[in-house]
Amino acid sequence: MYRTNFGIGHSMKDLLDAHIPPGGRLGRGHKGLYDTINNSLHFQLGLALASLGVITSLVAQHMYSLPAYAFIAQDFTTQAALYTHHQYIAGFIMTGAFAHGAIFFIRDYNPEQNEDNVLARMLDHKEAIISHLSWASLFLGFHTLGLYVHNDVMLAFGTPEKQILIEPIFAQWIQSAHGPGDFLVHHAIALGLHTTTLILVKGALDARGSKLMPDKKDFGYSFPCDGPGRGGTCDISAWDAFYLAVFWMLNTIGWVTFYWHWKHITLWQGNVSQFNESSTYLMGWLRDYLWLNSSQLINGYNPFGMNSLSVWAWMFLFGHLVWATGFMFLISWRGYWQELIETLAWAHERTPLANLIRWRDKPVALSIVQARLVGLAHFSVGYIFTYAAFLIASTSGKFG
Numbered sequence: 001m002y003r004t005n006f007g008i009g010h011s012m013k014d015l016l017d018a019h020i021p022p023g024g025r026l027g028r029g030h031k032g033l034y035d036t037i038n039n040s041l042h043f044q045l046g047l048a049l050a051s052l053g054v055i056t057s058l059v060a061q062h063m064y065s066l067p068a069y070a071f072i073a074q075d076f077t078t079q080a081a082l083y084t085h086h087q088y089i090a091g092f093i094m095t096g097a098f099a100h101g102a103i104f105f106i107r108d109y110n111p112e113q114n115e116d117n118v119l120a121r122m123l124d125h126k127e128a129i130i131s132h133l134s135w136a137s138l139f140l141g142f143h144t145l146g147l148y149v150h151n152d153v154m155l156a157f158g159t160p161e162k163q164i165l166i167e168p169i170f171a172q173w174i175q176s177a178h179g180p181g182d183f184l185v186h187h188a189i190a191l192g193l194h195t196t197t198l199i200l201v202k203g204a205l206d207a208r209g210s211k212l213m214p215d216k217k218d219f220g221y222s223f224p225c226d227g228p229g230r231g232g233t234c235d236i237s238a239w240d241a242f243y244l245a246v247f248w249m250l251n252t253i254g255w256v257t258f259y260w261h262w263k264h265i266t267l268w269q270g271n272v273s274q275f276n277e278s279s280t281y282l283m284g285w286l287r288d289y290l291w292l293n294s295s296q297l298i299n300g301y302n303p304f305g306m307n308s309l310s311v312w313a314w315m316f317l318f319g320h321l322v323w324a325t326g327f328m329f330l331i332s333w334r335g336y337w338q339e340l341i342e343t344l345a346w347a348h349e350r351t352p353l354a355n356l357i358r359w360r361d362k363p364v365a366l367s368i369v370q371a372r373l374v375g376l377a378h379f380s381v382g383y384i385f386t387y388a389a390f391l392i393a394s395t396s397g398k399f400g
Contacts, residue, residue, distance in 0.1 A: 027116040036119070040108035046100035053094035060086030076268055077395045084257045084391055088384060091249045095242065098200035102207040102238035106217050109208065126205035133198040140191035147184060151281035163280055177272075181279030185259045192252025196245050203241020212236065222369050243372050250383055261391060262289040268399065290390075296397030297390060312393035319389055323382025329366070329375030337365035 222239030278284030300313025
């Protein structure tokens with residue numbers, strides 16, 4: 001089928017051009033895709049990242065469930081660290097795929113070259129795609145959170161028997177170890193995945209323009225608010241969609257790793273009933289997973305000295321510091337920082353010795369777009385450092 005060095009078979013261009021759905025109901029199929037992909041590095045990078053992201057997530061799953069090395073099967077801290085490490089990487093790579101897809105639509109997409117093919121039809125039907133994803137995300141969000149909150153209220157009123165506990169009937173055909181807690185958390189993860197996808201897909205499909213801002217593609221990948229002229233155009237660039245989606249991605253990977261870790265430490269300890277009983281309401285997660293397993297970190301150093309976990313205890317605190325610093329950039333009025341810098345510049349110029357050092361350009365506050373990048377970097381790095389310290393200390397503290 002595929003042409004090799006010997007000139008036998010079809011070229012990729014022939015295959016794509018011939019790939020037209022029967023009856024022509026879906027337009028011109030893949031016609032024009034060969035040249036479009038070949039002439040866009042962002043399209044190629046997007047496809048490569050999408051593939052690599054999925055593969056990385058599969059690696060996370062299989063490194064512990066089908067260990068290639070005998071050692072991994074015996075070392076629970078290694079299993080936990082490798083799983084979490086690969087899931088975070090998968091999350092970043094997959095969001096990157098959508099980011100470069102959006103840049104492709106802004107910089108490299110040619111409507112004439114792709115007339116009525118799969119790309120053009122996807123853009124034509126973007127409202128249907130986005131509204132369906134919205135509906136799925138809202139359905140999952142309201143139902144999952146509603147069940148968790150209902151169960152929390154029942155526990156708070158001292159009537160745990162009134163919880164709504166749904167047995168995963170179909171999942172139990174495959175794995176009988178699954179119960180109502182697993183059922184709920186899988187739907188929470190589905191909520192995170194669908195909402196992340198919704199934000200990224202909307203950002204990419206609206207990157208060329210929308211009814212609010214038809215000429216969006218002329219402004220590039222990231223731009224600040226376009227003034228009050230259009231009724232307000234804040235937060236509608238493709239970069240803003242990526243920025244928001246990364247928070248949802250980190251949130252989702254958090255749910256995935258929390259679930260994996262808690263389920264496994266109870267399994268390894270022969271105490272899986274704790275997970276089954278406490279995972280059906282939110283306070284159970286906060287108390288019996290996060291708080292209970294923080295005790296090793298809290299005792300990393302104390303008045304009686306320190307132990308082998310002290311480095312993780314300090315990393316836990318440092319991670320929180322980096323994470324919290326992110327909010328200084330994320331939740332701030334740009335003008336406030338500009339005026340603060342002007343005050344500092346005034347003080348600098350009037351201070352002996354300090355005023356010997358001058359700058360060529362007057363220092364200015366970061367733009368909103370720049371501050372979001374810096375804030376997002378702090379938030380992500382701090383979050384990952386904090387959870388890494390918790391994960392390693394809580395696992396190695398129990399299993400060595």
